[in-house]
Amino acid sequence: MDDRLAFDGMDELTGALLRRIEEQGAHGVLRFEDVRSRSVSVEGLRVDAVDASAARGLGIQVFTPAGHCGFAAVDDPDLPRGLIAADRAVLFARAAERAGLEAMPAILSAPSTTGRAVPRVRSGFDAMRPGEIRDETLALAREVGEVAGGHSVRLSFFILRSDWRIVRSGGTDVSFRIPRSGLSVLFTARRDGEAVRTSAGATGTSFEVLRSPEERRRFLHRSALAADLAGRLLDAPAYPAGSYPILIDYALAKGLAHEAFGHAAESDGLDASILGRDGRFRHGETFGSANVTIIDESIEGDNAYQPFGGNGGERRRAVILERGVLREALADLHTAGRAGTPVTGAERQSSFAEVPIPRMSNIRMEVADAVPGPAGREFDDWTPESVRDLLRESGDLVDGGKVVFLSGYRGGQVNPALGDFVFHSTALYELTPEAVRLFRPGIFCGRIEAALHSIRRGYGPLRLDAAGTCGKAGQGVPSSGGSHHFVLLSENPAVRIGGRA
């Protein structure tokens, strides 16, 4: 296993750049990134693109002694280019000071950190040559084609390796690697001028997602389900708008935790968040059902893994909500103080060319006393009918009752200041004791607090691999998380399914 990182042995460069900044009386943060990626896309049974890319750069954030800030980024960061960037960042920080812009001095007195994290992966970035990746992806596409039911298919695979080194005045020096890989398939079903899309995916850290027999079997199973659903959705009617008891799968529960709660708990936004009052985190206040706990942490092997924050501190586990009570914000050292909450190292940036901002990594929702479900059953083995039976057995679907089951996360959005959230799912099933009926879903939306107070029960073990991309402040970073296989929300007028009345 290659544990060597891209910026190992570059102490001379980092030292020279920090000296240049410090000689001008400023405090510097250097963020080096080296990212390499490969990807293959197959349309039907034909390779559509095989891409290889590489990028390397440096972002320098400088603070004056009063905490005024400037930033400069360059690619190909050798010494001459690095020095130019350092001088620019100092110049801008001084200009900010002269103009009386906002100062954030907390970083000047922050403790230093040193560390290194190179996660173990089953196969390294160079374990497969591009030609092998192409052929393996094409072979998988052929297998997916056999279960596609005649729908259009686009299959994509990517693998990425991002090496970081963050060095700060005062002794902080951390290096880490973020390995990621993923498979996704998109089906487009068409009939009589109507068309509908469904998708399936899998994430990992190595080529195993593509070549391990077990991973392939799982991916093909998901693909078959998605293809079948696409065909059936063409005929599915729309579901009437309204408030219902709603069952969501773990990916939607991750969306709920991420969109409805995680963003509202970020320390840079508490002036205008429902979880803040006068800019301070509402620590100790009740914000959800007494059975709900929400935790964010970086997990090795996960899509959103990042062991150190963008300012070089260790990212630690944050228990945001503990049995319905607010405990910790997602805080970086710039705004933890004003938010009255401890630093959790929660800042992340999409690339060396961006400044870090507080945001989530892997966020999960745990529901106390969850119904365990049948031992050993994997999430992918559930059918809508078996989910219905589970609800019957647990007494949550009674005679004459119904539960709306939303399946397949298609993304979401939130306005933390106003407390509104939305999610979309791929499918909506109406579960009654007598029948399971498929509908086209409307948007799942409502008020954050209402949703959290409505959480009634979890079913099955935790599953935390629902992957996505968080687009806060225009910076796309990988996100992930999850919950129990399913989470039930009681009917609440402030949590609704949209659609035609």
Next chain:
Amino acid sequence: MSFFEEVEREVRDFRQGGVATSGFRLSLAESVVSELGVERNRIGSAYAPLSVKELAGGSFTIGWSDGRMSSGSLSRGPKDALRDVLLSAFEGRYDDPEDAIFPAPAAVPEVVLFSPEAAAAARGQAPDILPGILSALAGVRERCAARIMDASAQAAVVRRRVVTSGGFRAESESTAVSFGFALDSLVGDGFSRRGLFAPGDVEKLASLTAADFEALRHTAAGAPRGRTPVVLHPRVAEQFLRTFLLANLSGGAVANGRSRFVAADFRDRRRCFREDFSLRTSPLSPLSPGSFRFTEEGVPAREVLLVEKGCVLTPLLGLKHGRKLGMEPVPSPSAIEGFVFGLASRAGREESLSGSRTLLVHSVLGMHTQDHVRGEYSLLCPQGVLYEEGRPLGRVTGTLNGSFFEDLRSEALCAVEFPGFACPGLALTAELS
């Protein structure tokens, strides 16, 4: 040797195991971008500092002497890194004969894309420009008595070069100045130009957007439900048009069966929209954010009619998908200002809101979650202002539901002109729940 020259030489001369480059397309760019932001009223904090980014990179497509193809992207870096990318691309080469097009020399239209003043702002040589924009926005915030403002201002200068082995070679220099803002998370907007904003322009544009701020602070009594006349603000209309119309006009989606439209729709000029609906590209207007001179594949910019009298004529096509569909390439603008949407029925903002209980939709949540192929929408509208005979009654929240393709066929559809916006707003009837 410059970055552009080095990449071109490496691509041209690459050879591995008896296989060499037989054709290529290269699109390279060098950019300098300056930025400054306001985060929760705090100008230039560590989250939005005065910054400058100087980056170079691009993409390549290579045809090899064994008939296969490769593609990839790269950024400025050491020579061995560039060679490593090319070697990876070579090893991953694949059969894609439709993409083996390496344009010949062609006349490129002269389009003004560059403003020296904007370039100076991007390079940090005019340090007052970005703070001046944010200061004007702060004035709008104060006048509105908004509590919290988030905003950003940016200036960029980009030098782009496209070279092909067939002899196409063109270079352009362009600039952009843009700003965006949000007040109390209720209203917000963004504007972009190739040149500087004239004194007073920032305030004027922002004030237009903020006009409904007061109304949004109060909840209207008796929110309408069911079929409701709505006016989509131009920014919301842009989201609808991009998500449902332009995404389905993507040549790649059409050629690969991932669009609502199929190739025969274009060959047959199938009527898909109301008869007075038209759409064309407009990439040649001087200093328009939607303008350009050539594509990254080496296709000169030109105006193209995409939809005429409600009938679809052509998708937006790159070289590969154009060849695959047997159609001419159609260069696509990246900014909405590069498209002209035509509708015979047009109204001004005031006229469109003068009826009984009309909802002006300022923003929607969840657009990126919609199935654009199906065309149905179900969106949360957290910021809508209910108007009664031109008078704002207050804020209305609800979910907006319908089918955008049905809307584009509906008699209720009307373009609404908003001052300061190239893309019109849209008046239509939607289901509010």
